Amino acid sequence: MDATDTSLITWSFGLAALGYVTLTGHFFSFGKDWRSSTRARRIVIAAMLSALWAVFTLFAMRSGKYLPTITSSLLDVCRYGVWYSFLLAILSPQIGENQTKPVVAPWLPHLCRLLIGTGLVLQIALLGDWLKSDDWQRALVFQGLAEAVAGLILVEQLFRTVAEDSRWNIKPLCLALLFQFGFDVYLFSDGMMFNHLDGDAITVRGFVHATTIPLLMLSTERSKDWTSKIRISQKAAFHSITLLASGVYLLFMAGVGYYVRYFGGEWGRALQLALVFAATLGLCILLVSGSMRAKIKVLVGKHFFHYRYDYREEWLRFTQTLTTQDSPQSMGEQVIRGLANMVESPAGALWLREAGRETYSQTARWNLPESPGLEHSDSQLCKFLLDSGWVINLEEYRCYPGRYSGLDIPDWLSGLPNAWLIVPLMVSHEMQGFVILASSRTPINVNWEVNDLLRTAGCQAASFLAKMQATEALLEVRKFDAFNKMSAFVVHDLKNIVTQLALMLKNAERHRDNPEFQQDMLMTVDHAVERMRQLMLQLREGAKPPGGMCGVNLADIVQRIQKDKMNQGRPIQVNLKEGLIARGHDERLERVLGHLVQNALDASAQDSPVWVDIERRNDKAAIEVGDTGHGMSKEFIRDRLFKPFQSTKEAGMGIGAYESAQYIRELGGEMLVDSEPGKGTRITVILPLFVIRTESDLIEREVA
Template sequence: MNGWVGAISYGIGAAAYLVLGLTLAAGWRGRRRGGLLLLAIAGTALWAAVNAWQLAYHSVPLVWLWSLETAHLLLWLAFLWQILPDGGRLRRWRFASYALGGALLAYHWSAPWVDGFLGAWQVTEWPLMGQLLLALTGLVLLEQLYRNLHPERRWAVKFLCLALGTLFAYEFYLYADALLFKRINAELWQARGLISALLVPLLAVSAVRNPDWSIDAFVSRDVVFHSTALFGAGLYLLTMAAAGYYVRLYGGEWGRVLQAVFLVAALVLLAVLLFSGQLRARLRIFLNKHFFNYRYDYRKEWLRITAALSQGDDGMPLGERVIRALAELVESPGGTLWVRSDSGHYLQRADRGGSGVEIPWIEADDPVIAFMKRREWVVDLDELQRFPELYEGLSRPPWLADCRDAWLLVPLFHGHELWGVVLLLRPLIPLDCNWEVIDVLKTAGRQAAGFLALEETAARLLEARQFEGFNRLSAFVVHDLKNLIAQLSLVVRNAERHAGNPEFVRDAMTTVEHAVGKMSRLLEQLKSMGKAERAKRIALRPLLEEVVSARAGQLPRPRFVCEARGDLWVEGDADRLASAFEHVIQNAQEAAGKHGWVRVRLARQERQAIIEVEDNGPGMDAAFIRQRLFKPFETTKGLTGMGIGAYESREYTRQLGGDLVVRSTPGEGTCFRFVLPLAVSANRIDSDKKVPT
């Protein structure tokens, strides 16, 4: 037989044990049992690697080959002696097995027959008998281990017994065959590598199931699932190939035709089985039940649930995502969600998977709701019907009488409040609803309730912000109306004294015209509320002259100074910008008093327009400017002030890409400084002077 076949066989075995050994070594916590297991795995990896090298290149001394043959069996025996229960009756034979192994090793290093041992596969009987006894000792130890364990503990070591039982049984068969025919069978020898590799998954599962070996091992459920699926598919294909060959052999004239039809039909059936959700669910349940300590991979499930609840890219509403996240935990096809309303009732929010449940709401005092609030339990409707005493005498809800597929009622708790209830439909595959399933559903239900509460809070916050925006707009409107009323009231008060003065009448009509224009523009703003504001180019000099002229009716009259050559243009809404300037100038007039002064200055600094409103009033301290000046609805004018003028002026200036800063010294005065970006065409005009900052 070609030696490379055996080399590949042993090479695969060496790689498999090396990967297993490195994985377990990463989680070893220093205890003896785990150390012996790692030593046995490492010895097997070395044994397979040396055999692979020998079959490929024939350069390994035979004494090393036979020493490793004995040593790797001895290491597995040492591990079995270590984990054998204290009550094992064969513990007194431990020394005898070690002595046998030691004798065999000594024989390998001293016997003259070793040099030509494998050249013609001819062997003497003594070493073969020794290897046979070691294999037999391993089988006896496995029987004692399994029989002396408590029945509940056998679950943890059954795959170890199966793996090592296969290893020792094959060794026993190999050496018994060699003793019988006085010759080692080359095919049996070369097949050992692959056979040993097949045992690696069983050893890995055993390490996971026995944490007392102090090896923190993990076997991916997905790897086990897909490996099992591939193994099953391969076995199926081999069986079908053999059956096809049989059909061809005995089918007569129709043999080849029937073989082709049979193989295509087998492939179609395999595809149907692989895409069968029911079969995949059965396989997953079987593997979780028989290969793992727990049904769920909690890290993976937690990440999946979080992703399912938080990602709404597919347009699915949160209610349906909640049902889907819980249903996938138990292979349920769907369900229905009810969420608590402000009145305390639970309103139907979503339905998924065609549950057919049409229950618009559940009363707040429904017995099932009261039970879940009191006990925080998942209600298994099948168990409820069989054992109502477990649920404090609760009966099946009458509103589920027509829903035969109703299975579980899962509470969604947010804190200590029952935020919602999910009804899950019965899965296609029967699933044992044990404590682990219940705990996972309760935990996932709390996560789902948190997302539902967050969504409701966000909706309420959005509604509150909409009302806040409306109230803020109302405050701005009232503020502008207050200023207009103040101007018109001044005209009314002075009308009796100056009614015959033509200049007064002319000024009064100008004030009224200004007020009418202001209110008309205010109404236009209200009508266009919510629409995008279209910016227009505004010449600052005429706008400021107009604002200063409008404020000239109140003492002290502001004085306008333009230090920029030509017009400076900005982009924005002229009325809102004029209103911002007017608010600041009015505040400066009120601060300076009748005997003070107010100066408005326009200048240019590079690509910015600078507007300064300066007065010689009492000034403000830094704490007031920092904490109260620009805070809305904060005012120092008592009942006559709104406290939004400065805030509105700064906010609109910032909307235009500029800013409003204040420089003030108590006892000396205040300077409000508007900084606005110039329009593009204005940036091409060279400034005639620089303004110091």
């Protein structure tokens, strides 16, 4: 190896070692709290192993000795293993994290472990003299290629599965590892094709790592746990300018590479390879840079259009942003993002006033820390926003406070990092809230056009938020309404139980010594206790009565009702033309028919007949409950009979008929009412029959 190659190797891997040492020191500057997390420890270990790998690779290539070469190869395998572990830690959910994390493919961790284990076995095999040097080198080339491909797969999994608005903070990380692993793919695939590794490519491998280290630093600075969110929009003009600039850049770098190769002498090919890599990396950094994209947008807006904004595009994008929320709780973040995208702001927070309160508090944030600041509706800031409707530019306020006469910025707002614009959210003449946006990625002149756009967008956002709050209030009212309705049903049933127990106590004065009455009384009390237990369960849990829908013997139900009313001293006539089984729940059907019978008894004189007829009508069962009492008018039947809280009884609640009709409809039946004032009432309950087949269709066909 001549002096030129030695000097190039020293610079290449010396810069890589220095860069990784600097990166390790940068990580340690964050303190113990940051390094206590699993991800932080793994990236610190990866940086330390990479620094050691660069140092031992430098010694191995300069000296060619056996021990540094083995150590460098072993460190390379370990370095890959730690990077695999770090990427898998990002892809996997962490304990205590509330947000949803992407899940890595289940086979990928096993593949990574297999590759690292195979690499370690290869090193042991060489130390134990189990493999020849040539065989070991061929296996090492294949192992290196497999490790690089697995690393690219992990990077692709991370970038593809993470949410789109979470990619801003992981772009530098993915770019750095993409080029590290991508260069290794080139190095080892070339080695497999020509059965030896390219010396020039190995030489510049250290430069590749050195150029990607700043991206790793940038990724850590953006977010310590790689969870920040940002989203940058794109337009047709922006794409055109970007593609044109990229083409010019690549043509220029191609020309430079040609002359470097032509005049570079012995270093020509190696320098050309390093230059191509650096140029490609630089182009990718520019293409994914948020600030560069923002500057291009401002440039396009200033020099290619009469107005800065394409209002159709802006309004469609803003409306789509507001209407794509997953839940009402995410609406606030959508409002922030929609307003921030208009002025290239990377962060923001929303303050809203809840119903019944006089203060505005932070309800949503996007890439900003949580703020405990509260702003009273009578404060100078709120009065200024409400009276003027202006968008407050805090940078302008600090330089020219006289333009905002009467405005006093609160202390909590002064302490908010990078606070830039305050956008009021107005609905009619009321302020729903306000959004605070952070400083933009590139300097933007906040002129009349920006102010008008933000004010108009703020009004639309305020209407969406007002609608969201009204919807939540309506849902609460509906929940309370459902609970009150269920409570009314339970109270109605309790009233019936109390009436039954009161009647039993009244009869106990005359029949207390009758053994049969005592037995009936105990059964009645037991039945009442069970019903009350079911009602309490239903009230507490909102549960339906136990037991599913099944076949119910209507004759048994009617006979139990007849016996119960007989014990109360009110006989009823029962006409069973045939035994029928209907669909439903035994206890609920008994409650419905018992309610109809009791209403018939209440509407009739003591000696007036009340009857129950059961017959079959095609595939339905018809249960008619009739009386000759005072009856009901057609208007009452049409407008009030089956409505809740409507009753002709002085002590009635108007719940029984409504509940009965609701349940019959659930079973697929109906209730028919025929009544005239002074002539009585007949209510017919139509229920689907529960048909039990004892023979199959095949037997019927054979008989036929």
